[in-house]
Amino acid sequence: MAAEMALVKPISKFSSPKLSNPSKFLSGRRFSTVIRMSASSSPPPPTTATSKSKKGTKKEIQESLLTPRFYTTDFEEMEQLFNTEINKNLNEAEFEALLQEFKTDYNQTHFVRNKEFKEAADKLQGPLRQIFVEFLERSCTAEFSGFLLYKELGRRLKKTNPVVAEIFSLMSRDEARHAGFLNKGLSDFNLALDLGFLTKARKYTFFKPKFIFYATYLSEKIGYWRYITIYRHLKENPEFQCYPIFKYFENWCQDENRHGDFFSALMKAQPQFLNDWQAKLWSRFFCLSVYVTMYLNDCQRTNFYEGIGLNTKEFDMHVIIETNRTTARIFPAVLDVENPEFKRKLDRMVVSYEKLLAIGETDDASFIKTLKRIPLVTSLASEILAAYLMPPVESGSVDFAEFEPNLVY
Amino acid sequence: MWSVTGALTVAVPPTAAACRTKPFLISSSFPKQTKKLHLSSPSLSLPSSHFSSSFKTAATSIEQQSSVNKGESTKYHFLVANAKFMLDEEEHFQEQLFERLRYFGERELVQDFWLVIEPKFLDNFPKITQRLRRPAVALVSTNGTWITFMKLRLDRVLYDSFEATSLDEALASNPTTLEFDKPKNWVAPYPKYEPGWWDTFLPKVTQESAV
Numbered sequence: 001m002a003a004e005m006a007l008v009k010p011i012s013k014f015s016s017p018k019l020s021n022p023s024k025f026l027s028g029r030r031f032s033t034v035i036r037m038s039a040s041s042s043p044p045p046p047t048t049a050t051s052k053s054k055k056g057t058k059k060e061i062q063e064s065l066l067t068p069r070f071y072t073t074d075f076e077e078m079e080q081l082f083n084t085e086i087n088k089n090l091n092e093a094e095f096e097a098l099l100q101e102f103k104t105d106y107n108q109t110h111f112v113r114n115k116e117f118k119e120a121a122d123k124l125q126g127p128l129r130q131i132f133v134e135f136l137e138r139s140c141t142a143e144f145s146g147f148l149l150y151k152e153l154g155r156r157l158k159k160t161n162p163v164v165a166e167i168f169s170l171m172s173r174d175e176a177r178h179a180g181f182l183n184k185g186l187s188d189f190n191l192a193l194d195l196g197f198l199t200k201a202r203k204y205t206f207f208k209p210k211f212i213f214y215a216t217y218l219s220e221k222i223g224y225w226r227y228i229t230i231y232r233h234l235k236e237n238p239e240f241q242c243y244p245i246f247k248y249f250e251n252w253c254q255d256e257n258r259h260g261d262f263f264s265a266l267m268k269a270q271p272q273f274l275n276d277w278q279a280k281l282w283s284r285f286f287c288l289s290v291y292v293t294m295y296l297n298d299c300q301r302t303n304f305y306e307g308i309g310l311n312t313k314e315f316d317m318h319v320i321i322e323t324n325r326t327t328a329r330i331f332p333a334v335l336d337v338e339n340p341e342f343k344r345k346l347d348r349m350v351v352s353y354e355k356l357l358a359i360g361e362t363d364d365a366s367f368i369k370t371l372k373r374i375p376l377v378t379s380l381a382s383e384i385l386a387a388y389l390m391p392p393v394e395s396g397s398v399d400f401a402e403f404e405p406n407l408v409y
Numbered sequence: 410m411w412s413v414t415g416a417l418t419v420a421v422p423p424t425a426a427a428c429r430t431k432p433f434l435i436s437s438s439f440p441k442q443t444k445k446l447h448l449s450s451p452s453l454s455l456p457s458s459h460f461s462s463s464f465k466t467a468a469t470s471i472e473q474q475s476s477v478n479k480g481e482s483t484k485y486h487f488l489v490a491n492a493k494f495m496l497d498e499e500e501h502f503q504e505q506l507f508e509r510l511r512y513f514g515e516r517e518l519v520q521d522f523w524l525v526i527e528p529k530f531l532d533n534f535p536k537i538t539q540r541l542r543r544p545a546v547a548l549v550s551t552n553g554t555w556i557t558f559m560k561l562r563l564d565r566v567l568y569d570s571f572e573a574t575s576l577d578e579a580l581a582s583n584p585t586t587l588e589f590d591k592p593k594n595w596v597a598p599y600p601k602y603e604p605g606w607w608d609t610f611l612p613k614v615t616q617e618s619a620v
Contacts, residue, residue: 097557106512228504232599254508257501261562310598318597329564397564408540409490409567 068142071149072204073212075156081209081270083160094265095163101258102170110251111181116244121188124242131304132243133189140182140193146219146259147175148199149212167262174255185245210273214286217263217330220256222290222323227253229319233310240309264330268397275400280333284392287327287335291320292349292384299350300357317343328395336393345387352380482574485530486556487549488566491542492526496607497589499563503606510609522550524610527583530571537567544585546607580612 084090124132154169183193207215231249234241241247267273295316298305305312324337336342356376359369398404495502506522513520525547531538550556553570560568573579589604 093557094561097554097561100554101558104512106508109515224501228501229598232597236599250504251508254504257562261558265561314596315598321596399564407565408542409494409565 068138068145070145070198070202070204071207071212071215072152073149073207073209075152078153078209079157079160082157082164082266085160087269090161090269091265092163094268095167098258098262098265099163099167099170102167102174102262105170105173107174107177107251107255111177111248113181113184114244117185118188120243121185124189127303128242128307129189131301131307133186133191134301135304136182136185136189136245137191137193140179140186141198143175143179143182144193144195144198146216147172147179149216150175164266171259171262174259178252178255181245181248185243210270210282211286213263213267213270213273214282214331215290217260217267218286218290218323218327220260220263221326222294222319223256224253224260225319225322225326227256229315229322230308230310233315234308237309240307242308246308260326264397267330268399271400274330274332274396280392283327283331283333284335284388287324287331288384288388291323291335291337292346292387294319295346296350296353300353313343313347328393330397332394332396333392334395335387336390339390342387342390345383349380349383352376352383356380482572483551483576483579484553484570484572485549485551485579486553486568486570487525487528487530487547488556488560488563488568489528489531489537489541489545489547490563490566492544492546492587493542493589494565495546495548495563496524496587497604500602502563503602505559505562506610521552522548522555522610523580523612524607525549525580525582525612526587526607527585529581529583530573530579533571534569537569540567544587549580576612582612 080086082090084092150168150172154165154167154172157165157168179195183195186192227249230246231253234246273279295313298312298316302312305315320337324334328334356373359372359376362369364372398407401407506524509522510520512518527544528547528549531541531545531547548556548559548566556568560566571579587604592601595601
């Protein structure tokens with residue numbers, strides 16, 4: 001689980017007129033939560049949740065609008081969905097095939113460090129060092145959150161669906177391996193994430209199972225595209241290969257891609273999540289959430305991407321377009337991200353967001369800051385809503401297409 | 410180059426394993442299929458070809474069990490689509506094949522998957538052939554479970570299987586030159602994979618013939 005999805009809560013406010021449970025989303029508490037999140041929108045310092053030794057004082061974790069999130073879900077509903085006694089339509093052959101693929105464990109021997117790592121870290125000084133530490137920390141947190149969710153699902157589904165449970169456990173193996181590799185990277189910079197502390201202290205976002213499927217599928221597939229793009233770029237431009245971890249992205253990204261395939265199979269096994277108008281609305285909603293979150297995050301950290309020789313916005317648009325094409329194989333509707341207007345909206349969101357951050361840095365009284373933020377939040381919200389309302393692209397797996405017998409391959 | 414005997418000897422174990430599993434999958438999936446047909450909404454109803462395909466597979470599976478005992482033929486599973494899609498547009502497909510090849514090398518496993526360009530066995534599948542743009546490419550393997558996984562990944566491919574008494578027979582193809590237009594607007598921050606990457610996965614006998 002490589003991508004972050006921080007905007008989901010505030011975005012759901014703006015989409016509520018089209019959701020199936022409007023009253024749930026109109027509650028005052030939710031709205032006030034949004035305001036508080038906006039108020040603390042400045043990014044946490046890189047050393048948040050990082051300690052030089054286990055005995056060091058632990059800082060309280062700062063949550064911001066775009067911080068990587070931890071997720072939990074309705075495990076009882078998950079058990080019901082994949083109970084082989086209750087649901088006779090599960091495609092066992094597909095899950096058996098996935099299980100075999102994960103058991104193969106293509107990367108069992110791959111994430112091994114060498115002395116190059118420490119040498120490279122020591123050469124990274126100045127602003128780039130700090131930026132890199134933040135990259136490692138955020139990536140580690142994101143991978144670790146995937147590990148926690150999959151491990152728990154693997155444990156909870158063991159009785160009702162041992163095959164699906166084992167697949168979740170094997171995916172948590174992959175995520176733990178990724179998180180561990182990143183955390184060892186932090187040790188090159190004399191830092192370490194206290195993952196045990198994170199497990200207990202972080203706030204967990206609750207998602208119902210169907211949202212876990214949309215969100216996690218996208219997260220894994222966009223992770224694949226981010227990692228493979230960075231890998232292929234650096235392979236052609238080795239002068240920017242400032243830290244050896246990027247050499248491992250080729251194998252790493254295939255793990256992410258396979259994880260996404262599993263969520264494809266999970267969704268296919270529950271066609272009610274793919275075959276009606278609500279599914280189309282939610283599909284587009286999650287696509288937008290993931291793309292906007294990534295774009296705002298990366299533009300805010302443009303120095304990192306430029307530091308490894310990429311044009312940040314071009315990189316993000318490439319990742320968004322390719323992820324959208326991949327997602328069109330399973331989601332019943334996706335956004336029209338190749339419409340140039342979509343990028344223009346993203347760029348306007350970046351402008352609003354950067355101004356919001358700047359307000360947070362000023363010495364104004366909090367009341368004044370709040371007043372200044374209102375037009376910017378309004379602008380951001382209206383751009384997001386407008387992007388959501390752009391005409392979508394119809395899509396989905398050919399397995400569900402009514403016209404499949406007439407398709408030419 | 411594989412001898413016919415060698416190929417059969419090496420190829421049989423995974424097939425035998427798949428065959429042992431297959432009858433149970435078929436017998437259990439048949440009632441499921443029927444039930445699904447009754448329960449599913451119109452948009453999910455299976456085309457008749459799918460139903461007949463399942464039935465055919467069941468029959469084939471019985472023959473397969475008998476044949477394996479005699480050591481006469483092997484079951485080959487395949488996914489087929491046009492070459493433009495498989496070899497030019499789906500770049501992750503190339504990555505997966507090389508990953509699997511690397512894995513087989515690390516574990517000293519014998520390769521059990523190949524790419525076949527314009528395979529002759531398509532002549533036996535007229536219903537598939539009429540739905541293919543040409544030139545066509547097939548991913549062929551004796552590992553049916555892996556082919557099921559690849560179907561999930563690729564989605565826009567057609568699946569089926571057949572029996573063959575030799576690897577050469579199974580992987581026979583009609584000579585074809587592949588050329589793909591360069592994309593008009595390549596915006597990725599890296600170059601496209603070089604054409605010809607698929608040569609690694611073509612049956613060796615074909616490559617020797619070419620020489």
